[in-house]
Amino acid sequence: MPVKSNNVLIIRQPTRPPSSAYLDTELTRRLGCRFPIVQTAMGWVADANLVIATTRGGGFGFLAGATIEPQHLEAEINKVIEATGGSNFGLNFHMFQENAMQCVELAIKYRLKAVSYGRGPDKVTISRLKAAGVLCIPTVGALKHALKAVELGADMITIQGSEGGGHTGGVPTTILLPQVLDAVEVPVIAAGGFSTGRGLASALAAGAAGIAMGTRFMMTTDSPTPAQTKARYLAVHDPQKIRVTRSVDGMRHRILENAFIKKLEAAGPLKKLFIALGSAYRWKRETGMTFGHMIKTFFKAIKEDPAQLSQVVMSTNQPVLLQRSMVDGVPDEGILSGGQVAASIDQLLSASDLIHGIAREADACLQRVCASGESQAPTREASMPR
Template structure:
């Protein structure tokens, strides 16, 4: 099977990370991905310290493999969360929505690997300079909060400018995507939407079915006028948000309208009025499998694709 330096860096079998999606990346999903040979990641979102502590305790009962925790640096609880993660000696930390620079020395002292998510070359170079062990470079094809550059164009530009390993994210769901990312210079991939449609993912079945039923044009972007664009599946909520943006609604109005919408979709199963965050790859996903099946399928297909390329 394909091995890269990410496998060695994170002590995992396959170069596949699971995205640390808020409300979605629970301990059950993360443990299943880690047990299947990838790196499972618990998503903190804006959860308080005690909730995250419970999740870490649970995952250590479900797997003896490496796992990670995603920290949203804009969380009101971020300092408490960082203190907890250091105390618990979590193996891998991925970060988003901010600069983890002031925390990196603490993680380095205990051997924790720090992998920020970045949407540009400039931020990738900055993260390398402050001591990141690797970076997740996310293209605009991804679900949730996004940048503007595509994965295909962004990955080779970043890999040309940094010396630390790059992990590609955005628009990747199968073995073809993995091989393409490696060809562009990445050393691994982070996958989100494909792992939503797994047996172990605890999101409402309506959420999973919305992805499975989606087509290539259903993952759209809202919130560009706020400066914080989000990719979600088209529904009644997106229609209303787009109408508000056309009416030049202010940022406060738009953000207030969106409060609690992700939970409404993930937990309550309201996929018309909730925020169904999903990537452009949604139209490719047609079934629900175990995490082990997903990872094995990706690796088997990647080997076939690589062999066919080498035979040309």
């Protein structure tokens, strides 16, 4: 039944998980989950509670190790283990983060099923993880990066098409997926633009081992994202309003339009620097920005390049800007990372209901395709050129 909570529509409907051979893939076999559906490690969103809900629902979840404070990371891992009865989940990290090696050591210590990463570890570190039985599943946005990841020892690869949220490449999923499938022999997980069973069925039919979703899991009742921020995502119905900007850190970043981004994009070099410094100073406790440092940075920019320096400051300030929307619930003062698929989502489900609904729909789609193929096989065979 529909329920209103803080002006956000929540749909609760009973679901029963299907059981189908069509959904038994290399992903489910290697990761030990029931359905080939992965919950990605969104910063400030993929906490222990979301991973627990995903695991219980039959999917595979990744903890966002890049935004969990180092002193709390081990406790979050133990929370998932205690709630789910095992280490059948993953941990995400980036090698540029200060506690990257802590993430590696914890993944090995607790024999987590997998790690995911973007800017990944070197071959030696990957070998250590693999020797401990931890599967290495990097996320890539280009064919060349997929090939490099396999060379370094990746066990599986997640490809993210340009429709995906946050930092993303420029190649759509429908082009990138077949490119990578043709080029590598490891299982491939498709990400970027997925939220339905039809999408899962199409990915499996193309040869993927499963799908990964970020935005759709963020828009569930199990996500810690504040209601005000979820409401902002639910209010977007035009995919063109979820677009790529380079104004935050110079890299391709898919976001929802909001007042902060519009102001940043409209600003000239000096004004952009003012915005970057002002934002950093406003959250000075988190960023370490003092008034003296702010003034020194400003005069340094006047002598050098204000545009480049503003980009550096904004890049450093990015985690706090993301925190403003995803933790503090002030969507117009932060960054709203999200995939274009958000425009097609109009309700919040539990993670379990979401997973079961996608699995049931995918199973039905694949059954229809197979049944249709069997019924038309003689006619098609007769018409084949000899």
